[in-house]
Amino acid sequence: MYELIRGPLLWIGFIGFFGGLLYRFVTMARLAKRERVVLPTFSARFGLRSLAHWLVPFGGANMRRRPAYTLLSWAFHIGVLVTPLFVMGHAVLWQEAWGFRWWSLPAGLADAMSLVVVGVCLFFIVRRLIRPEVRNVSYPSDFVLALVVMAPFLTGFIAHRQWLPYEPMIIIHGLSGVLGLLVLPWTRLVHMMWFVFTRAFMGSEFGAVRHSRDW
Amino acid sequence: MADLEDRQVVDPGIDESIAGLTPDRIERTINRVLTEETGARLQAYLQTCVHCGLCAEACQSYISRDKDPDYAPVAKVKDTLWEMVKRKGKVDGEFLHNAARIAYIDCGACRRCSMYCPFGIDISYMIMTVRRILNLLGVVPQYLQDTTNSHAATMNQMWVQQDDWIDTLMWQEEDARSELAGARIPLDREGAEIMYSVIGPEPKILAQLIANMAIIFKVAGADWTMPSTDGWDNSNMAMYSGDFETMGRVERLHWERASELRVKRVVMGECGHAYRGAVYDGPRWLGWTKPPIPMVHAVEYYYELISSGRIRIARKIEEPVTVQDPCNIVRGRGLHDKLRYVVNAICADFRDMDPRYEHNYCCQAGGGLINCGPPWKRSRMKSNRVKADQIRDTGAHTVITPCHNCHSGIEDIIGFYKLGCHVSFISELLVKTIEMPDA
Ligand code: SF4
Numbered sequence: 001m002y003e004l005i006r007g008p009l010l011w012i013g014f015i016g017f018f019g020g021l022l023y024r025f026v027t028m029a030r031l032a033k034r035e036r037v038v039l040p041t042f043s044a045r046f047g048l049r050s051l052a053h054w055l056v057p058f059g060g061a062n063m064r065r066r067p068a069y070t071l072l073s074w075a076f077h078i079g080v081l082v083t084p085l086f087v088m089g090h091a092v093l094w095q096e097a098w099g100f101r102w103w104s105l106p107a108g109l110a111d112a113m114s115l116v117v118v119g120v121c122l123f124f125i126v127r128r129l130i131r132p133e134v135r136n137v138s139y140p141s142d143f144v145l146a147l148v149v150m151a152p153f154l155t156g157f158i159a160h161r162q163w164l165p166y167e168p169m170i171i172i173h174g175l176s177g178v179l180g181l182l183v184l185p186w187t188r189l190v191h192m193m194w195f196v197f198t199r200a201f202m203g204s205e206f207g208a209v210r211h212s213r214d215w
Numbered sequence: 216m217a218d219l220e221d222r223q224v225v226d227p228g229i230d231e232s233i234a235g236l237t238p239d240r241i242e243r244t245i246n247r248v249l250t251e252e253t254g255a256r257l258q259a260y261l262q263t264c265v266h267c268g269l270c271a272e273a274c275q276s277y278i279s280r281d282k283d284p285d286y287a288p289v290a291k292v293k294d295t296l297w298e299m300v301k302r303k304g305k306v307d308g309e310f311l312h313n314a315a316r317i318a319y320i321d322c323g324a325c326r327r328c329s330m331y332c333p334f335g336i337d338i339s340y341m342i343m344t345v346r347r348i349l350n351l352l353g354v355v356p357q358y359l360q361d362t363t364n365s366h367a368a369t370m371n372q373m374w375v376q377q378d379d380w381i382d383t384l385m386w387q388e389e390d391a392r393s394e395l396a397g398a399r400i401p402l403d404r405e406g407a408e409i410m411y412s413v414i415g416p417e418p419k420i421l422a423q424l425i426a427n428m429a430i431i432f433k434v435a436g437a438d439w440t441m442p443s444t445d446g447w448d449n450s451n452m453a454m455y456s457g458d459f460e461t462m463g464r465v466e467r468l469h470w471e472r473a474s475e476l477r478v479k480r481v482v483m484g485e486c487g488h489a490y491r492g493a494v495y496d497g498p499r500w501l502g503w504t505k506p507p508i509p510m511v512h513a514v515e516y517y518y519e520l521i522s523s524g525r526i527r528i529a530r531k532i533e534e535p536v537t538v539q540d541p542c543n544i545v546r547g548r549g550l551h552d553k554l555r556y557v558v559n560a561i562c563a564d565f566r567d568m569d570p571r572y573e574h575n576y577c578c579q580a581g582g583g584l585i586n587c588g589p590p591w592k593r594s595r596m597k598s599n600r601v602k603a604d605q606i607r608d609t610g611a612h613t614v615i616t617p618c619h620n621c622h623s624g625i626e627d628i629i630g631f632y633k634l635g636c637h638v639s640f641i642s643e644l645l646v647k648t649i650e651m652p653d654a
């Protein structure tokens with residue numbers, strides 16, 4: 001079972017993930033051909049200026065207004081992106097699959113980052129429940145997605161610590177990871193890809209066309 | 216929960232139009248706009264929004280209504296466009312009634328929320344898409360539709376007839392001459408450097424602003440002209456009612472008139488939405504990336520005149536003033552520094568609002584809101600308590616508003632919240648403070 005997951009299933013996950021993103025990108029690019037406003041407006045300089053402001057914590061007014069949220073959300077996103085790539089256990093997988101050595105995180109740090117991801121997912125869920133303006137626009141899928149993101153980090157952490165029997169835990173971990181990869185392109189998690197474009201467009205609109213700032 | 220009083224407002228432009236719709240027409244219209252008139256931009260926004268609510272505190276209506284979640288920007292899209300997409304256009308009259316109130320009354324299309332959403336999602340664009348759908352269904356607040364009809368029939372916003380227009384200009388020329396000998400309003404002078412254009416309400420209800428400008432041009436020694444025929448009006452309420460065909464006709468005629476006069480640039484009066492229509496929305500609808508002739512907003516022009524020394528300030532206004540940053544020329548053009556330069560040049564005691572610049576709150580009158588007329592006035596007032604607080608905090612006696620919508624909207628707010636101050640255009644202060652040639 002474990003072999004199945006780290007072999008074919010993982011491949012399915014990757015192919016589904018990159019294939020899905022590619023498909024979404026191509027269909028969007030096709031649709032964008034008709035777009036008369038976005039493309040002529042696009043400016044690399046102002047697009048990047050806006051992205052820079054919004055990627056750096058506290059680079060925008062709204063981020064400064066809510067420091068706790070900013071830090072949590074920033075740590076969360078770093079954790080989600082960095083941990084899976086560099087955690088020791090995965091580095092071994094990369095090496096076995098492609099034969100190259102990969103940089104890896106110290107085990108303690110990786111554990112801490114996983115915990116941050118899990119903790120912030122819980123925070124997102126609680127925030128969704130208690131803040132009226134967020135609850136008002138929350139759908140069941142929003143909660144499910146938070147759990148989908150949380151699952152591989154929680155199970156990976158538990159497996160690593162061997163709090164529960166390792167073998168079943170690592171299987172669940174693998175399955176949830178693959179599930180996450182597969183659903184990402186088809187859900188709101190696709191903001192991972194689109195945010196670069198939406199932000200850069202707004203940056204171009206504000207900067208290049210309207211001579212103002214959007215942060 | 217959206218305001219009970221607002222939900223009960225009767226507006227024939229909305230209610231009577233809805234009564235005449237069939238489910239089939241509603242469905243076809245919505246789906247047509249969603250598939251044929253929108254594309255990648257809308258799809259990206261719909262797919263990217265993570266329902267985080269971070270945009271909520273950007274909106275003056277949300278803040279002013281004690282953080283009622285229904286007034287958060289994202290909620291306005293959820294209750295209109297998201298549902299239309301989800302139900303594939305199968306929505307009923309009650310839904311449309313609600314959607315019309317949200318799209319036409321609760322959102323001023325000010326784009327402040329795009330600066331608060333981490334992804335820069337353009338809520339205002341989505342609300343305008345809802346207005347487009349409603350317009351194609353004929354569901355538009357009656358007063359707003361009337362101004363759009365006026366644009367379509369007379370090519371100006373206020374049903375001003377040709378003879379009235381010329382008559383008003385001649386009358387204003389006389390007024391200007393009584394203040395300053397030799398002031399003129401030159402009509403149709405081909406090859407002049409500047410064409411001056413104004414919004415329809417100026418000749419109708421604020422004609423003295425045209426005389427003010429004649430005085431300023433005279434003092435500056437400007438080479439200018441105004442068109443005697445249609446195309447003189449740079450305003451565009453069709454842009455806000457969702458009648459983009461009429462919007463395009465209005466903008467095209469304005470630019471055609473300027474081309475015929477072979478002017479080097481168009482200077483426009485103190486208005487924000489007119490700037491937006493002439494420089495962004497109009498040209499884009501017509502397939503241009505920018506206007507064919509440079510458009511200079513009055514604030515920019517005053518800045519040019521004062522900073523170059525072409526007009527000099529003889530005395531300053533002493534009483535405390537503050538300034539309303541109009542969304543369409545500040546968030547929409549970055550004119551905030553020039554605006555402050557001009558205000559500081561003519562006023563001794565300038566007090567800034569907080570927040571300011573791009574972060575200033577909308578007046579809740581632009582975006583077509585004030586043109587929705589008296590039935591919706593109370594709603595506008597309730598949606599902008601925060602503006603009243605902002606003004607009160609400055610302690611200013613005068614709120615300078617270089618935009619017609621801001622001017623009327625803030626005047627309403629001052630009355631409603633009994634702030635005891637008044638509003639003023641820059642030109643009104645300029646004619647009181649500039650050094651006249653013979654003085
Ligand atoms: S009024 Fe302005 S801030 Fe509020 S939702 Fe509309 S565009 Fe956003």
Ligand code: SF4
Nearest residue numbers: 264265267268270332
């Ligand atoms: S529009 Fe932006 S800030 Fe508002 S809920 Fe969507 S993602 Fe969040």
